[in-house]
Amino acid sequence: MHRSFSETLFLCYKACVGGGVDVGNAQDIASSAAKIGAYQFKFFDFLPSLIQASKEPPLSLNTSSKIAKFESISVVQNASFLIDCLQSNLYKKIYIKHIDSILLLAGTCIHLAPELKVLISLNDQEVAGIHQYSLLASKEFLSFTKADNLKLEIVSQFDDNLALLQPSDTLFIEEKIWRELEVLASNTYVPETEHSRLEGAGAGLTDND
Amino acid sequence: MKQKSKKSELCKLTQDLTAQLRPASEVMKLARLGSFFPTRLSFMRVLLRQLSKGGSSLHIKNWSLNEKGFGKAVLTIKYDGMPYSLIAFTHPLSDAKRTDRVIAEAWDSTYVLFDGIPSDIDLDRLEEQVPRQEAGRYSNRELVLSRANKSVRLFEHVVDSLSRGVQPERKLVETTGYLMRTTAVYGNGKFGIADRHKILNRGNLSGPFQIEMLAVYLIREFTHKLVEHIAKSKSPKTAIRLSSENKRYLGIGNSTGLGMAPFLISHPVLINNWILARETAITRMREKVSLNISEKTKLLTLYERVKKHLKQWQTADMVQANRITILRKEWDELGPKFQSYTDDYHPLNKLVNETSELSIETQELMISLIVEIGGDEIDDLSHCMNSNAEARLRPDMSxxxxxxxxxxxxxxxxxxxxxxxxxxxxxxxxxxxxxxxxxxxxxxxxxxxxxxxxxxxxxxxxxxxxxxxxxxxxxxxxxxxxxxxxxxxxxxxxxSLWAPYGEIQDNLIGKNCRPIDMLRCKLSFFGAAKFDPKSDRWTRITLYQGAPTASELAAPDADDWWLPALN
Known part of the structure; x- marks a missing residue:
């Protein structure tokens, strides 16, 4: 079904918070999801499970080198942090053995690091470049879901094989997926009581002036 | 491109003035935000100035209402050369179901602002959806979704009066001020309607809440035509039209609750830009060295108009009623100062300084008044009230x-x-x-x-x-x-380093927090007046009261409707 960016952003934010993601990170993941979803609607099919998978402990940090290596990354929990590291020059290259959504990682780059030129490679093949809110990618990039042997780095230019992709100006999300996100979001809503119905909003139940 | 660079230059100048503006620690207190009045930078004022400059005119494209006023209508207006249509549906509603709360499921009237002119297929589709409001589903051809309930005490009285060939009772018009009040005005992608980015390149319409204010303006036009239609159906031989004066005075009511408050917290950059533009306007006017004859006349005229407006501002809320009493008294006492300062240097600054020991509400009223004296000096600041930037994390900061x-x-x-x-x-x-x-x-x-x-x-x-x-x-x-x-x-x-006015500097979870202060702040930016609180978290207001009707937009005084009063 057609969904606006605004309602998608709002629901993704609520779903993240309802799924246990911290508010600030939920804001970033929701924006990132809407941004990458504009390139690949199918991405949303995986979002509810990505949110629910984000229960791992935080990454451990070793800042003695400008190159970081991580075994397994939950993108909802850690993607924002990875981009923080690139932005703050904490790391110049990040190697990840396994990540549960390469698309959401790209979306996070679009959202959080527009001023950087971030290159994503898989098995040393350049698959996507992000700069100034634009996504350049290989033909198959948008069909990727989880990925192994990923490299994230700041570069000065992208490979010629990467083509500029055009995002859609609207979003389509399956009804079933939307419902799953709503279920997660519902964890943020407080069940109604008679007292809250009468007093919580500060207005009466009828108004005839 | 040229217009864009001029705008960014203007906004840069605004930033440079920051050092001279009232500090955020003074402005961003709930007590002050909750004392704001509309200004000429308020969004309704900005919209009508643009409609007026653009020579916009209104056309009725469809009027399919029965003798009781139930059915559908389409009102189309051109703005910057593009048509926008208000599609209205009106429905019978029992008094028991009439609530302004979000939990309502039925309304006297429901609306959508359509991008262009709707086809019959569009109308059929929207007739299925719009009366359901939040439960309906919309496309990106729809820009705004809204609904409104009748003012029971005034609506029937106006219909009855007009049908008998007389204008409605002045006292009742004065104390109510609207025929219908909106209970929600949804924009920006809600329930599938168009996202805000759809209108970002539409010149003047891209300003904050311009599209929502356009929808409300057209709803007001519709309510005027609706009462005339029902009156004429009731008594074709004796019915008359609503007088121009009554039409001008009858705005659109609005009921607003807590839903509006979190917006001020979740959009710190946007709120910063609103306040920054307002404070810049205030500073520019305070720095004005002297007034010309026409400005002096305007100042004195506005002083008298405010006096009348304050007399006509009624509320049953004890807190606000007491504040109005103080306001009236203090405003009266300021009268001689208006006379004596107009020929001085920096007269507007002197007037503002005169209020420094008075109530915050009087201080903010004076602030809004001096801004009203500005015209070309400050009107361009409305271009700085948008937000293209988001709050950003600086991970490299120590x-x-x-x-x-x-x-x-x-x-x-x-x-x-x-x-x-x-x-x-x-x-x-x-x-x-x-x-x-x-x-x-x-x-x-x-x-x-x-x-x-x-x-x-x-x-x-x-x-x-x-x-x-x-x-x-x-x-x-x-x-x-x-x-x-x-x-x-x-x-x-x-x-907050680059958006210093983005935070309300009070405890929003404390016992003393009055959410209504947040509502009033936001509503004043819309251009609302006559705040009529129903509790500390709910208020009624009037929008477009005193504003020119669509047929008066070309009049020379079309922009002169700040804090109107019924003569």
Missing amino acids: LKSLKKIMRKQFDWAFKIDFSDPDENFQFWYTSASKLEPRLGLRQTEEGAEKEQPLDIAKRVQELENALKDYDENEITAVFILKHPEFRYIVRRIQT
């Missing part, structure tokens, strides 16, 4: 710098003692019932664990506590990794 900003910009937050139960008294939440925003009492109600993040001051204190264990030379990214729960508040603190 914790030392972060602490420094926090102590400078959020010193107010450290003055609150959260061990006092009264300072930790309430929590903001979203009800599972139609997602209505509500406030709960922390000690006695369930749901505090699902609190919305409006507890800014408390989060600032918690952050400072957590930072104690960290080396000040460490960077924000490292801290956030270990404490992701602070990402939200760190971003706000860092953003």
